[in-house]
Amino acid sequence: MAGEPSSYGGLAAAAQAVERLLSPLLVGLAVLATAAGAAIVALVGVSVAMRYLANAPLYYTEELVGLLMTAAFFLALPLVTLRAEHVRVTILVANLPPAMRRAAGLLAGLFGVVFCLWFFALCLPWLEFAFSRNLKSEVARLLLYPWMALLPLSLMLSALAFAVRALAGRRNGVGT
Structure with missing residues (x-):
């Protein structure tokens, strides 16, 4: 479908213009996921090594x-969604x-957007709770809200990626 005219024309x-603007940001987040x-x-x-060499x-x-594994997942999710990989x-x-x-692709995009927005709405109160109480991890005493802030960021960018793919006439990973 890439290269085929979409029935939405200007939309x-x-x-596609939003996709071109969004891609560098999402690639940057994926690089951070790789670093994580x-x-x-x-x-x-x-x-x-410390366990076996120094018994410590x-x-x-x-x-x-x-925390790093969760960060890596949510940092990579928007790019994976945009590229339907x-x-x-x-x-x-x-x-x-x-x-x-095409209809299945649009439906898949709609479900993806709805899921991301729903998950976004569910995670915001937890982020606010962690921020307001200055919660820290149990062992290392790391602040949790910076880690938790990745979730709503990732979900909003993933919802945008689902919408862009559906509206740009991409297949949303449906079909070959």
């Missing part, structure tokens, strides 16, 4: 690895006629 062109993944590997490696593992490894099962949709595939 598709606007969505590398930090996980380094942290676990150092902790294991880093006491905060599990906690920090959990997530895991998907397309056996049914791939066998639909092109018009129905």
